[in-house]
Amino acid sequence: MDKHNAIFLKMIEEYKPENGKNSHDQQATIEELKGKIEELEFRLESSQTELKRVNEFCTERLDNLNDVLFAVDVKGYFTYVNPAIENITGYEIEEVLGTHFTEYVHPDDLKGLLADIERTVAGEHKPYMFRIMKKDGKISYVHTTSRPIIRNGEMIGINGLMVDIARLKHVEFKLMEERDRAQRYLDIVGVIILALDREGNIKLINKKGCELFGYDEHELLSKNWFDICATEEFREKARRDYAKLIHGDIELHPYFEAPIWIKEETRYFAWHNILLKDREGKITGVLSSGNDITERRKAEEALVFAKMVSDNAHRTKRQFLANVSHELRTPLNHIIGYSEILHEDYSKTITEEQKRYIDIIRKSGNNLLLLINSMIELSAIEEGKAGLEIEHFTLPDIIEEIRNSTAPMAKKKHITLEFEIKDNVNTIQADKNKIKTVLYNLIHNGIKFTPEYGDVKVSISEEGNTLTVSVMDTGIGISEDDMEKLFQPFSQIDSSLSRKFDGAGLGLIITKEFVEMHGGNIRVESEVDKGSNFTFMIPIRPEDETNNL
Numbered sequence: 001m002d003k004h005n006a007i008f009l010k011m012i013e014e015y016k017p018e019n020g021k022n023s024h025d026q027q028a029t030i031e032e033l034k035g036k037i038e039e040l041e042f043r044l045e046s047s048q049t050e051l052k053r054v055n056e057f058c059t060e061r062l063d064n065l066n067d068v069l070f071a072v073d074v075k076g077y078f079t080y081v082n083p084a085i086e087n088i089t090g091y092e093i094e095e096v097l098g099t100h101f102t103e104y105v106h107p108d109d110l111k112g113l114l115a116d117i118e119r120t121v122a123g124e125h126k127p128y129m130f131r132i133m134k135k136d137g138k139i140s141y142v143h144t145t146s147r148p149i150i151r152n153g154e155m156i157g158i159n160g161l162m163v164d165i166a167r168l169k170h171v172e173f174k175l176m177e178e179r180d181r182a183q184r185y186l187d188i189v190g191v192i193i194l195a196l197d198r199e200g201n202i203k204l205i206n207k208k209g210c211e212l213f214g215y216d217e218h219e220l221l222s223k224n225w226f227d228i229c230a231t232e233e234f235r236e237k238a239r240r241d242y243a244k245l246i247h248g249d250i251e252l253h254p255y256f257e258a259p260i261w262i263k264e265e266t267r268y269f270a271w272h273n274i275l276l277k278d279r280e281g282k283i284t285g286v287l288s289s290g291n292d293i294t295e296r297r298k299a300e301e302a303l304v305f306a307k308m309v310s311d312n313a314h315r316t317k318r319q320f321l322a323n324v325s326h327e328l329r330t331p332l333n334h335i336i337g338y339s340e341i342l343h344e345d346y347s348k349t350i351t352e353e354q355k356r357y358i359d360i361i362r363k364s365g366n367n368l369l370l371l372i373n374s375m376i377e378l379s380a381i382e383e384g385k386a387g388l389e390i391e392h393f394t395l396p397d398i399i400e401e402i403r404n405s406t407a408p409m410a411k412k413k414h415i416t417l418e419f420e421i422k423d424n425v426n427t428i429q430a431d432k433n434k435i436k437t438v439l440y441n442l443i444h445n446g447i448k449f450t451p452e453y454g455d456v457k458v459s460i461s462e463e464g465n466t467l468t469v470s471v472m473d474t475g476i477g478i479s480e481d482d483m484e485k486l487f488q489p490f491s492q493i494d495s496s497l498s499r500k501f502d503g504a505g506l507g508l509i510i511t512k513e514f515v516e517m518h519g520g521n522i523r524v525e526s527e528v529d530k531g532s533n534f535t536f537m538i539p540i541r542p543e544d545e546t547n548n549l
Contacts, residue, residue, distance in 0.1 A: 068162035076100050088164045090135030106131035141169040192290040198246050200225050229260040267294040336365040388431040395428050406443050413452045422461040428540035434514040441507040442471040442534050450475035467540040472533040478526040
């Protein structure tokens, strides 16, 4: 106000009356001037107050910003920074003002930053990201936008905004780590992992997929799956079906097998699929895993072909056995019948030596007929034509028949043949002829493989609904390695040309099949040179009958 008063007094002193105005007019003019000056003083004070308020408002806002506002001159020296600079870089305002901006930029990012600044000066407002060197030596990431400062048509510097994006970069790195980890999981599996967008373009494919196609990942991404993989005959149909799937017109098959064209050949893949959807539930594509099953399909086709060959072989075998049964049984029956007549020697003209020869012919014929019957029976079992004829019969009577038929063979070798039958064993319900065959085969084998003066013991017991039969001998025994040969057709443990024991090797396999047809099982315990114990167990009456006992 003192300055303004001095100006006012000077104006009065320099004032000169004009055209002879009197002192009264002069005084009025002076008063008018004083009023205008006071009005100007008031306006000036108001403007200064408003300017101060605006300045304080802006300063307060700038000082409280979390982001850095800065200005540099045309030479790159800082002319202004707000207090946020300390939060981001660790430097105080006084340490930054007057320094060159390049002092804080990571050396590896400086070239790119200078290129971005050139584009900014040229009028391209492009944000840029770079690394800065903090006061403590650590590296951080910032994002900057800037514009030239133009005054009187001339650029005098650049101002801009710098944002700390260290946390965002940390999250980005974490996301990259998770993506890389997920990619490693995808790459380690031995199947194709594939993601397609709505148009069928490849958006994701793992290492296995790249290896199968013979391309790098970047070469496959964004390519259309149907263009590179669908066989020509199915390509258009596959496109149409995929479009219907994306629009929800058809349902996705979670699993299907389909051919694809890969490396100049058609290969079959088994695909497991799920739909990809956004937050609104809109279908955005398909995620699939594919496993190459070409070799498996070839193996399946080979198996089908092998089955056809096997079926043909079985038909040929059945025809052969039918012919054998017709062509060999009749002459064998004649040979056996007439040899028995000759052996009786009703005319009393045959010598003892001739009887011995005739007996050999008769026994050999019977053995051959037994072999043929066993082969036919085994063939019927394999074809599922050997059914059970269940009936009630008295088991001790069957045991007596077998005792009478096997006793001579045991007596000839001085073998003690013992039968131990529990008192509760009586009437059972089973296939009578097949049970006789099973018992005869096991007892016959026990006698055949037991040396002279040995023992064969047959134990028979019944407990509940189960019949248990055990045939134990003191014969040659069976090694562990030979156990697997026991129930193989035409298999003999001693397969040499000079083997001691005759037989075609069909008895045990037929025995096992007959036991299992009854719903039972057979097991073997044996030790070389100490003997064997064959035990089979079968149910001997229906369940409903058992429950009524």
